[in-house]
Amino acid sequence: MSAPDAGVEAEIARWRAYVLGRGSVSTADADELEDHLRGHLEHLVASGLSEDEAFLVAVKRMGSQSDVAREFARQHQRRLWRELVLDGGAARARGGLAAVLGFGSAAGLAARLGWALGGGEHPQDGFLLGIPLVLGVVAAFLWWRRGSSPRVLAAIGGIAAALASLGLAYPFDGATDTAVLMALHMLMAMWLTVGFAYAGGHWRSHAARMDFIRFTGEWAIYMFLIAAAGGALIGVSLAVFEGLGIDIADALLTWVLPLGMGGATVVAAWLVEAKQEVLEAIAPVLTRVFTPIATLAVVAMLVAAVASGGFEESRESLIAVDVLLVVVLGLVLYSLSALPPDAPAGWTDRMQLALVIAALLLDLAALAAMATRIVDLGLTPNRLATLGMNLVLVANLAVTAVLYASRTVRNGPLAPLQRWQTRYVPVFGVWAVTVAVALPPLFAFA
């Protein structure tokens, strides 16, 4: 069989360019479609059609390009929840209102239990027990929704129980620095446990990790909305009951607040999945609005750092920069998770690159200030934890910057960036567990 003549060859090239121009079809996809088209052409020509006729028939059979492109787009942006909720198949998401209420109440009671313990002689026990319990319930809720295997539940329960008992076993003398640090890193470790449940135990899957990153951002938005509305309601209730001469501040603080906060964690997780379309539309817009603002803010900070001659040797400066890096990473992750893997490079990418580089430079200035401080005064638990977290974040952002740079220069795909971020997730877990477990005894629970 001879190759098609030059005219048909040019038609195929045009057709291919047109398919690629749809955006949702990657080059590999186009290769595959082209192989199909050529296979069909050969077949039709062999059965007696002229090459021009064969081309028309083969293209027609391929289907409307917009239909094909739409299907490819659907496949690329496919999310775990869609597979679980819509595509049917083996795993179907369970859980109506009754499940949400049940798990929500359990999370509320867990928070209330922590609250009760925190009011006693050992205030640190409140959060050291409350965090693993509440997030353990959130993870169990996701486990139940997925109908995952009992092994997943056993792993969730094991991690939560181990962290909680360790928190209670450590002889902290009140809410000391190491106790607070342990609680913070426990929060991070438990959140990744929630991710393990979210992925239905398939935590190695790149797609599941990306979905969980998305879930994290959307969960945070829902939590914020619920907290804002709940806070406003509590404020109004306080004012009205005070006008009636009834003091409800105690009841609100000891019951309504912990129960509400605990329950909200489950409700937010449910809302993310049940009302997916709502945020799916907002998330990319939010990122696009916040990235330029954040870039401006960080550049302003950088200018100020240069003008003022660097950071003062204050305790808080590195913590502030750590928080800033977390925000920057959050923006990067959020925009990455909102885009399809083959989205073309655009101004948002250049903006992200500028944001990350500015944040890294600012961090360098803070680290320089910190270094002299450590040399002068030695390591404290706070310094070690903030410094370590800083390194974990800087390593991530430095590679992110390099990948963004090569993407903007070569107009490459987004996939390497997304892979890097999903591969990095366990690093946070390892660091969180290390600090939570090892730091308190290292510094004698000070």
Next chain:
Amino acid sequence: MKVGKDLMAASAAPLVLAILAEGESYGYAIVRRVRELSDGELEWTDGLLYPLLHRLEDAGHVSSRWGVSDTGRRRRYYEITDRGRSELAEHRRQWAAVAAALQAAWHGLGDAVDGTMRPGLAL
């Protein structure tokens, strides 16, 4: 006769899995096999097969590799996985249940239709 869109969509995944259970294959060959198996009754839009194959791959039901065709073109070959085989078995159970129910329902209907068509016998 033309098979409806919904029915075609519902039967696409089990058909592809069943064809791949016969052995490794690629897109165009799968489409031809479908036409062959259905005597041309199932007319797929060829382009839509690929998003389906990729979805099956994401779900772990098939695996793919890039190879080279006889004429030297880059070609992507698909193979069914163990998970795909158990998924296929599940599809078979479900389709058998649907087909059996329809068969039973139409059996009764068939008699009624036959009855009206032969008024002489009914009288």
